[in-house]
Amino acid sequence: MSMSGVPYYIPKARFGYRMGHDKLVDGMIHDGLWCPFGDYHMGLTAENIAVKYNIVRRWRPGNSYGSAKALSQLAQKGLLFCAPTFVRLRPASCSGMKVASGERQARFIALEVRFMARTVTAAEAVSHIKDGMTIMVGGFMAVGTPESLIDALVAKGVRDLTLISNDTAFPGRGNGKLVDAGCLKKVIASHIGTNPITGQLMNSGKLEVTLVPQGTLAEQIRAGGAGLGGILTPTGVGTTVEKGKTVITVNERRYLLELPLRADVALLKAHKADAAGNLVYRRSARNFNPIMAMAADLVIAEVEELVPIGELDPDQVITPGLFIDLIVKL
Amino acid sequence: MSNDKRILIAKRVAQELKNGDVVNLGIGLPTLVANYLPPGVKVWLQSENGFIGMGPAPEPGQEDPDLVDAGGRPVTILPGGACFDSCLSFSIIRGGHLDATVLGALQVDEQGNLASWMIPGKLVPGMGGAMDLTVGARRVIIATEHNLKDGTPKIVQQCTLPLTAARQVDLIVTELAVIEVTPEGLLLKEIAADTTVPEVIQRTGARLIIPEKVTKMDLELAS
Numbered sequence: 001m002s003m004s005g006v007p008y009y010i011p012k013a014r015f016g017y018r019m020g021h022d023k024l025v026d027g028m029i030h031d032g033l034w035c036p037f038g039d040y041h042m043g044l045t046a047e048n049i050a051v052k053y054n055i056v057r058r059w060r061p062g063n064s065y066g067s068a069k070a071l072s073q074l075a076q077k078g079l080l081f082c083a084p085t086f087v088r089l090r091p092a093s094c095s096g097m098k099v100a101s102g103e104r105q106a107r108f109i110a111l112e113v114r115f116m117a118r119t120v121t122a123a124e125a126v127s128h129i130k131d132g133m134t135i136m137v138g139g140f141m142a143v144g145t146p147e148s149l150i151d152a153l154v155a156k157g158v159r160d161l162t163l164i165s166n167d168t169a170f171p172g173r174g175n176g177k178l179v180d181a182g183c184l185k186k187v188i189a190s191h192i193g194t195n196p197i198t199g200q201l202m203n204s205g206k207l208e209v210t211l212v213p214q215g216t217l218a219e220q221i222r223a224g225g226a227g228l229g230g231i232l233t234p235t236g237v238g239t240t241v242e243k244g245k246t247v248i249t250v251n252e253r254r255y256l257l258e259l260p261l262r263a264d265v266a267l268l269k270a271h272k273a274d275a276a277g278n279l280v281y282r283r284s285a286r287n288f289n290p291i292m293a294m295a296a297d298l299v300i301a302e303v304e305e306l307v308p309i310g311e312l313d314p315d316q317v318i319t320p321g322l323f324i325d326l327i328v329k330l
Numbered sequence: 331m332s333n334d335k336r337i338l339i340a341k342r343v344a345q346e347l348k349n350g351d352v353v354n355l356g357i358g359l360p361t362l363v364a365n366y367l368p369p370g371v372k373v374w375l376q377s378e379n380g381f382i383g384m385g386p387a388p389e390p391g392q393e394d395p396d397l398v399d400a401g402g403r404p405v406t407i408l409p410g411g412a413c414f415d416s417c418l419s420f421s422i423i424r425g426g427h428l429d430a431t432v433l434g435a436l437q438v439d440e441q442g443n444l445a446s447w448m449i450p451g452k453l454v455p456g457m458g459g460a461m462d463l464t465v466g467a468r469r470v471i472i473a474t475e476h477n478l479k480d481g482t483p484k485i486v487q488q489c490t491l492p493l494t495a496a497r498q499v500d501l502i503v504t505e506l507a508v509i510e511v512t513p514e515g516l517l518l519k520e521i522a523a524d525t526t527v528p529e530v531i532q533r534t535g536a537r538l539i540i541p542e543k544v545t546k547m548d549l550e551l552a553s
Binding site: 140141142143144166167170189190191192193194199202209211213214215216217218219222233234235236237238239240241271281282283284285286287288289290291318 | 377378379380381394395396397398400402407413414415416417419420423424443453454455456457458459460461462465466492493494495496497
């Protein structure tokens with residue numbers, strides 16, 4: 001007999017009911033799916049394991065083969081076993097089930113875990129960044145750049161990084177510190193003019209620089225985070241930016257196909273976070289931060305202020321906490 | 331370029347802006363335009379690093395480290411201003427929501443092509459937001475000196491430097507002349523008070539269409 005053929009039970013039916021309600025018991029759950037040791041619905045096992053081993057939702061594609069593949073890739077990068085402690089469950093993964101009381105409890109435990117962003121030190125946060133990785137760093141001329149994460153990265157002495165950021169700021173400030181310390185192999189940016197050292201390293205062949213129009217860079221990163229295969233922009237048509245790119249004509253106007261950008265790790269700066277990882281920015285320090293939050297495997301936010309859950313008005317939140325893995329409080 | 335020349339150019343460009351316009355001013359000379367708006371004209375200044383409603387530089391000691399212009403200098407934000415991320419900022423720019431942008435130039439040519447972002451082998455700062463601004467703004471106004479220090483014209487038949495954008499420039503304002511880019515070529519609209527049409531022609535590297543009457547720049551309109 002298949003599991004779905006197991007009948008519903010009627011407790012106390014042999015001796016009859018006298019007064020008061022009772023309910024049917026689903027034999028499939030009661031005898032088949034309920035863990036006698038842990039006293040929980042075994043349908044939650046994957047979620048429980050994810051909680052225990054710090055596997056975030058977006059590292060778990062919809063099928064087991066995809067999961068195994070994604071996880072082995074992350075393990076190779078060293079990103080897996082020191083990852084955040086909270087798990088994201090799609091509401092759909094729970095809402096479709098008939099929920100017994102014990103199961104409901106388990107589900108709420110899992111949901112609660114999900115809303116705890118992990119707070120770590122800057123050194124612990126950048127321990128995930130290994131030689132040769134691609135990182136995104138928020139900020140515009142060092143405004144909105146996570147300086148303490150950059151300092152920790154320089155102190156760690158990482159090499160051969162590819163940096164995706166608006167600019168390389170100034171010597172000694174923001175991304176400039178990564179340039180000074182020789183951490184970079186390649187830079188993808190819209191502007192390097194404020195940092196003469198970047199130009200020197202580029203001219204001497206020690207640093208590869210790809211210059212991208214600022215609006216295109218923003219949209220490429222957004223595409224990387226939004227699941228898009230690229231974007232079409234009129235910017236750069238008829239210039240050297242067009243070189244080697246596919247031109248697509250829409251309604252008689254020519255557009256360049258610009259491909260999505262993603263990174264292994266994104267380093268963000270926000271003004272305020274709550275413990276769920278929701279972020280609020282200040283003034284022009286927002287710039288690329290909310291976009292990069294969507295486009296990396298591991299997202300670390302450096303924040304000036306950390307408040308309890310419930311203190312940020314949901315309407316005020318600019319970056320929802322689901323994008324944020326680790327928080328570093330200044 | 332002398333300060334007088336810069337102020338003259340800024341004053342003349344300011345006359346091109348209308349009350350309520352949303353405008354992005356490039357770094358350097360274009361930034362000065364905000365100081366010379368004619369009486370009664372208020373514009374919304376957009377800064378591509380993510381806000382609109384840019385105000386003047388703060389008093390010393392009042393600088394906000396989170397609030398700078400696209401050149402990285404401390405600024406203020408006026409009541410009614412708004413902050414946003416880079417995607418939205420460039421949606422404003424690329425999406426045709428800017429009434430005008432004022433930019434500098436290395437070269438600008440007869441077809442309205444602009445070169446402003448690199449000199450191969452010498453200067454490679456990057457294009458920043460200039461390519462998006464030139465393509466996206468409804469009106470592209472170039473504010474530049476007429477010639478390089480050695481006299482080489484910046485207004486040329488065809489740009490030899492890498493382009494910022496193709497065929498997007500609408501108006502060129504220099505210390506000598508106001509030149510409109512038309513489908514037929516460069517139309518000389520106005521000349522400065524202290525110059526002549528032959529001098530402008532001589533110092534320009536492109537063919538100019540000279541109408542019967544060329545007016546003199548009138549800077550008294552400006553405040």
